[in-house]
Amino acid sequence: xxxxxxxxxxxxxxxxxxxxxxxxxxxxxxxxxxxxxxxxxxxxxxxxxxxxxxxxxxxxxxxxxxxxxxxxxxxxxxxxxxxxxxxxxxxxxxxxxxxxxxxxxxxxxxxxxxxxxxxxxxxxxxxxxxxxxxxxxxxxxxxxxxxxxxxxxxxxxxxxxxxxxxxxxxxxxxxxxxxxxxxxxxxxxxxxxxxxxxxxxxxxxxxxxxxxxxxxxxxxxxxxxxxxxxxxxxxxxxxxxxxxxxxxxxxxxxxxxxxxxxxxxxxxxxxxxxxxxxxxxxxxxxxxxxxxxxxxxxxxxxxxxxxxxxxxxxxxxxxxxxxxxxxxxxxxxxxxxxxxxxxxxxxxxxxxxxxxxxxxxxxxxxxxxxxxxxxxxx
Ligand code: TRH
Numbered sequence: 001x002x003x004x005x006x007x008x009x010x011x012x013x014x015x016x017x018x019x020x021x022x023x024x025x026x027x028x029x030x031x032x033x034x035x036x037x038x039x040x041x042x043x044x045x046x047x048x049x050x051x052x053x054x055x056x057x058x059x060x061x062x063x064x065x066x067x068x069x070x071x072x073x074x075x076x077x078x079x080x081x082x083x084x085x086x087x088x089x090x091x092x093x094x095x096x097x098x099x100x101x102x103x104x105x106x107x108x109x110x111x112x113x114x115x116x117x118x119x120x121x122x123x124x125x126x127x128x129x130x131x132x133x134x135x136x137x138x139x140x141x142x143x144x145x146x147x148x149x150x151x152x153x154x155x156x157x158x159x160x161x162x163x164x165x166x167x168x169x170x171x172x173x174x175x176x177x178x179x180x181x182x183x184x185x186x187x188x189x190x191x192x193x194x195x196x197x198x199x200x201x202x203x204x205x206x207x208x209x210x211x212x213x214x215x216x217x218x219x220x221x222x223x224x225x226x227x228x229x230x231x232x233x234x235x236x237x238x239x240x241x242x243x244x245x246x247x248x249x250x251x252x253x254x255x256x257x258x259x260x261x262x263x264x265x266x267x268x269x270x271x272x273x274x275x276x277x278x279x280x281x282x283x284x285x286x287x288x289x290x291x292x293x294x295x296x297x298x299x300x301x302x303x304x305x306x307x308x309x310x311x312x313x314x315x316x317x318x319x320x321x322x323x324x325x326x327x328x329x330x331x332x333x334x335x336x337x338x339x340x341x342x343x344x345x346x347x348x349x350x351x352x353x354x355x356x357x358x359x360x361x362x363x364x365x366x367x368x369x370x371x372x373x374x375x376x377x378x
Contacts, residue, residue: 003370004035006080008070010089011042016288018045019271020111021086022065023151023252027363029064031154034367037080039070049252082107082370084139100132107373108134109366114141114150114270116301121146125369139369141362143305148369150274152361157353160278163260173257177247185211187262190221190244191272192286197324198224200331206240214244215258222246263346266325278357280350282342284325299326310348317341 005028009021018040025038040046043055046067053062058069074092079099083106085091099106108130124140124147141148163169174181181187192198198221205212216225225244229237235246250258255272259265259279267276268286276283285302287295303322307315317338324334338345360368 002033002035003082004037004078004080005082005084006037006039007084007086008039008089008091009041009086010070011040011045012087014269014288015045015049016269016271017087017089018042019049019252019269020151021084022046022049023271024084024111024363024366025065026063027151027153027361028367031363032367035066036064037066037068039068041070043067043069048249051251079106082109082366084109084111084366085136086111087113096130096134097132100134105134107370108136109139109369110136112138112140114274115298116143116305117297118301120144124148137369137373139366143302143356145359148365149360149362150277150356151271151363152278152357154361156278157280157357160256160260160280163257164280170261173254174261177250177254177258179213179215179245179247181213182211185213186264188212188214188264188266189258189262190214190216190266191219192221192266192268193288194220195224195286195325197327197331199228200324200333201335202228202239202242204332204335205242208241210241212242214242215247215262216244217247217255217258218249277349277353280353282345282349285322287326295326299323306352309351311344314341314344314348318345 007021007025009017011017021038021040025036028034028036043053043057047053047055050062053067054060058071060067070092074094076094076098079095079102083091083095083099085108088110099108120140120142121144123138124142125137127135127137130136139148141150143150163173205214216222225237226232229239229244232246237244247258256275256279259267259272259276259281262279262281264282264284265276265279266284266286267273269288273283273285285299287299289295299322303319307318310318317334317340320329320334321338323329324331
């Protein structure tokens with residue numbers, strides 16, 4: 001009988017919370033052979049990432065994961081061996097009470113947001129005493145030794161490389177989502193929050209000698225596209241050398257394929273940011289803005305790691321581009337400077353991916369954490 005894990009996900013806004021927990025749940029089932037329940041308070045958000053799900057069902061089994069609606073009146077259920085509260089969502093009081101009553105206490109983990117900051121390694125794995133004799137441990141994803149690592153399925157990079165090496169597979173995928181790439185056209189995916197810096201980027205792309213096709217999954221950036229391009233024609237805009245095409249919101253698996261297919265990916269938040277790194281292609285991160293500018297420390301911490309082994313010219317092109325995209329700098333100029341370094345920075349994206357993939361992935365690290373905890377408790 002395999003161990004049972006419960007993952008609790010409260011959808012705050014956007015798709016990062018459900019995106020991360022759904023990915024983690026599937027991997028724990030597929031690679032660690034665990035029994036996993038994923039409790040989601042907003043099934044509609046889940047359905048966008050997993051279109052075969054039915055938002056009306058209280059319980060459904062998808063890819064071996066039991067997806068359970070997390071209602072306000074939480075039902076009486078058996079407590080799992082490992083309980084993950086994602087991103088400090090508050091567990092149902094009745095469930096916590098049941099945890100205290102369990103003869104063998106469960107391992108209680110708070111899965112934190114991703115940050116490249118140095119302090120993360122010092123806080124990863126620390127316990128926090130709770131009422132009823134329970135302890136809660138902080139589990140931090142991260143980019144360095146001493147953190148919980150990044151979500152990465154065991155076969156991900158092999159699948160990605162096979163796809164990128166297979167011209168037919170790539171073309172067939174793009175055709176399936178309604179995209180035709182003319183020869184010599186640069187392909188860029190664009191997933192971002194509302195962003196005033198988009199106009200400067202589009203100015204640069206429109207004036208370029210190389211054509212660009214921007215692929216834009218439906219979302220918050222559409223208003224900025226309309227402002228710069230004007231009215232769309234059946235989901236497509238064209239101005240100068242740049243064409244933009246709206247895509248439906250894709251399943252997570254297809255979104256990965258989109259990232260693998262593009263020459264450059266603009267991503268946001270947490271999960272798409274990590275997936276773009278596994279794509280082995282250059283990326284641009286629109287970070288989720290926090291109060292009092294706390295996100296700037298996170299952005300700079302990532303840049304410090306990402307640029308550490310780049311030449312000064314490459315590092316400054318990368319930094320300027322990320323800063324401009326996030327509201328500090330001239331995006332048009334930053335893109336032109338970045339383009340000058342683009343061959344080397346494209347190679348760098350693959351090296352960075354390999355470097356990160358040499359460390360244990362987050363799901364394996366969680367299971368290892370549990371094993372260590374069990375042996376300490378024995
Ligand atoms: O949606 P996000 O902006 O989520 C954010 C972040 O998690 C942020 O850290 C958090 O604080 C905030 O929400 C509340 O971006 P993210 O993290 O990239 O999540 C998007 C998910 O949607 C990811 O799993 C990829 C998936 N996705 C698809 O499945 N299909 C698509 O077409 C697209 C564009 C994304």
